[in-house]
Amino acid sequence: MPVNVLAPGDLVRDGNDMPGHLARRFQQIAVAVFLTEVGDAGYDLTPVQYAALVAIKSNPSIDQVRLAGLIAYDRSTITGVIDRLVQKDLVARSSSSRDRRARELTITEEGERTLRGITPAVEAAQRIMLRGLTDEEGAELMRILRKAIAAGNELSRAPLRNTALDQRRQG
Amino acid sequence: MPVNVLAPGDLVRDGNDMPGHLARRFQQIAVAVFLTEVGDAGYDLTPVQYAALVAIKSNPSIDQVRLAGLIAYDRSTITGVIDRLVQKDLVARSSSSRDRRARELTITEEGERTLRGITPAVEAAQRIMLRGLTDEEGAELMRILRKAIAAGNELSRAPLRNTALDQRRQG
DNA sequence: TACTGATATTCAGTATACTGAGCAATATTA
DNA sequence: TAATATTGCTCAGTATACTGAATATCAGTA
Numbered sequence: 001m002p003v004n005v006l007a008p009g010d011l012v013r014d015g016n017d018m019p020g021h022l023a024r025r026f027q028q029i030a031v032a033v034f035l036t037e038v039g040d041a042g043y044d045l046t047p048v049q050y051a052a053l054v055a056i057k058s059n060p061s062i063d064q065v066r067l068a069g070l071i072a073y074d075r076s077t078i079t080g081v082i083d084r085l086v087q088k089d090l091v092a093r094s095s096s097s098r099d100r101r102a103r104e105l106t107i108t109e110e111g112e113r114t115l116r117g118i119t120p121a122v123e124a125a126q127r128i129m130l131r132g133l134t135d136e137e138g139a140e141l142m143r144i145l146r147k148a149i150a151a152g153n154e155l156s157r158a159p160l161r162n163t164a165l166d167q168r169r170q171g
Numbered sequence: 172m173p174v175n176v177l178a179p180g181d182l183v184r185d186g187n188d189m190p191g192h193l194a195r196r197f198q199q200i201a202v203a204v205f206l207t208e209v210g211d212a213g214y215d216l217t218p219v220q221y222a223a224l225v226a227i228k229s230n231p232s233i234d235q236v237r238l239a240g241l242i243a244y245d246r247s248t249i250t251g252v253i254d255r256l257v258q259k260d261l262v263a264r265s266s267s268s269r270d271r272r273a274r275e276l277t278i279t280e281e282g283e284r285t286l287r288g289i290t291p292a293v294e295a296a297q298r299i300m301l302r303g304l305t306d307e308e309g310a311e312l313m314r315i316l317r318k319a320i321a322a323g324n325e326l327s328r329a330p331l332r333n334t335a336l337d338q339r340r341q342g
Numbered sequence: 343t344a345c346t347g348a349t350a351t352t353c354a355g356t357a358t359a360c361t362g363a364g365c366a367a368t369a370t371t372a
Numbered sequence: 373t374a375a376t377a378t379t380g381c382t383c384a385g386t387a388t389a390c391t392g393a394a395t396a397t398c399a400g401t402a
């Protein structure tokens with residue numbers, strides 16, 4: 001049972017002090033901060049779209065399944081994300097010649113420009129969502145989150161998969 | 172492998188090693204673990220529905236806006252959450268006599284039974300999402316998350332609001 | 343080659359989240 | 373009291389996430 005010190009008259013019991021609830025709340029704030037900073041900078045891009053764009057830039061001609069693995073997205077979710085990036089002309093999608101099931105993704109010139117321009121806002125957002133923490137606390141938060149995520153990676157439908165070191169073919 | 176030490180200006184170096192991405196990923200795992208544990212225990216309840224049910228039990232006859240504030244939900248999202256709890260007969264919703272705009276929420280007998288029965292699974296889920304961490308790391312993660320969330324509370328559309336200490340009338 | 347299994351993508355359905363707008367009721371104030 | 377502001381709730385539209393299933397294609401084997 002969590003030791004929960006609350007102000008007198010506080011109606012909130014322990015429902016708000018569980019890891020799962022804190023995770024949800026921090027994520028909620030992180031998304032809001034990202035959208036505010038990026039929007040104020042004149043860009044219309046969600047955190048998910050941004051992460052996808054970065055990964056596509058770093059991995060030209062990647063297919064959707066491998067992209068999903070790189071950033072831990074669900075395979076059925078990524079379709080819509082790519083749809084929106086293509087619609088904004090930030091990403092080009094074409095059928096692969098080697099495997100006609102696959103769709104190859106490439107960043108466009110406009111996508112490159114967007115990534116360059118948006119970087120300061122993204123950096124600002126990361127700082128703002130850690131505001132209130134000391135530098136040590138921010139680093140410790142990230143360290144512990146990385147560790148918890150590594151331990152729980154396989155527990156979600158969309159685990160992180162390192163394409164380059166993908167072991168499926170070697171068993 | 173990701174760099175372990177991040178300088179303040181290094182937050183965008185790796186798309187997967189930013190606070191926002193770690194937040195999203197941890198939340199993703201937390202939800203998956205919750206649904207698995209609760210589902211295996213024979214219950215059909217989401218993390219959000221569970222938190223709402225706990226808050227309604229602790230605050231009988233609460234209205235939807237105040238409930239939303241207690242658990243940091245968006246007021247336009249909570250309508251659907253309550254719809255589902257009412258449909259499952261875990262919560263009763265009725266119009267308030269004091270304020271005909273408001274809807275009073277009360278937990279049902281079935282809701283009480285569900286809360287009692289589901290508790291072990293919820294506790295197991297919280298432990299599982301922290302697996303891989305030492306007890307000290309788990310406690311430190313929660314402490315830092317609480318601090319970051321407190322500092323960023325007003326940055327999302329659905330901030331936490333303590334109904335009992337609500338200052339709006341006195342401000 | 344025919345069969346079987348795996349893979350890449352998409353889709354329908356469900357459940358958060360948020361934006362912005364609207365309606366109804368209450369509270370405030372000129 | 374009349375006008376105005378605020379509040380409680382809902383809805384339409386958009387964007388993640390996930391489940392489960394369908395479709396098309398590819399790979400390996402009998």
